[in-house]
Amino acid sequence: MQRLNEGQHGTPTTVGKLLHAHPKFIEEKQIKHLGECVDTSTLKAKYKAFIADSQRDEKAAGKKKAKALTEKDFVDHVSRFVHLAGLLKMVPPADAESYAEGWRMTLRLMFSHDSKDKSYVHSLLLITGLSNPCPLVSDHLFIAFWRSTSQVEITNRLRYNSPFAFLH
């Protein structure tokens, strides 16, 4: 029987093994985003080496010496990178289905509507924009929609109905 490492993985008893295989604890062990895969100390060391190389190259090329980075700067830059990597998720989001359905519905309604009655599309945009939990999507769709509408129409519409509330 394969024994589990005690302490780290619980006991090798039936209860311990059942707990080990429980979805709750499997989920806890799962990496949630790419930021968790980054070894910050290694990255910082590589980053320091990269900066040192760059400065050496610049010096050799006769360029003006840039301001040297402090330890605090290195930590700050690496943390910015970790934040960036953290936005790349490693687990499927719980609301992915509803999100996908939401924007598909919006696109279907907005773009397959070939009527000349733009006020219908506009109303639709207002409704979807106000109810959409994703304001930037509405922002983009609005701009795409803008390009399909004359400037005069859209200016009048903005003046009286202000769909730019979506931009917030």
Next chain:
Amino acid sequence: MHQVVYEEIAVKYPKACGMAGVCEQTIRQRVNEDLRRLVAVKTNVEIGRDALRCHKVFPYLDDLLTTQRGVLFFVHLCAHIATCFRNEKLSFVQPPEEQWDKSDSNSNWLAIITHSSIFWEYAAHDGFGSLSTIAGLGAPIKQWFLNQLWATVFFNLTPFVNAIRAHSPGVRANNVQPYMRSESPPNVLSPLHLISQSIKHDYVYSF
């Protein structure tokens, strides 16, 4: 976002964007003018041209400059990931149930769903302003960080691809459709594709 993307493309391909013979600075000024009008329409406040001389866009609207910088970096991030996917020819990440062996299309699919997934993260949660911190670093440093990001993605490719596929359920390499067509809407939300379509055509839905 639309205008920021347009600015980048117009600087590189002025003729294709209706700016033949126009210098880079003038293109940027025109984009800024559009943004100035956009804010004027939104806030009913006319922004003086003097403000534009001193600052890139609209200094007193704090969010806008930050967002503009963040959006630009987002575009570069997506372009970098798309390029990396294309260069790696990632045919091995195709799910076994799919009969699809064209690695170019597979890379294209992965690039599109990654873009869609990242956009979702910003749109639904953080906003593009959160990217402005890293966007404020120098160009070589940003490039180095992007390379590191790709290295991390590549090392964890399978779980990463499984996660991003969830954002676009049902979308596969052989049916991915990021553009608006007259017969069907896109089956994946890829803002950059819609924007490029919008730049290319006056009417997005008549493509």
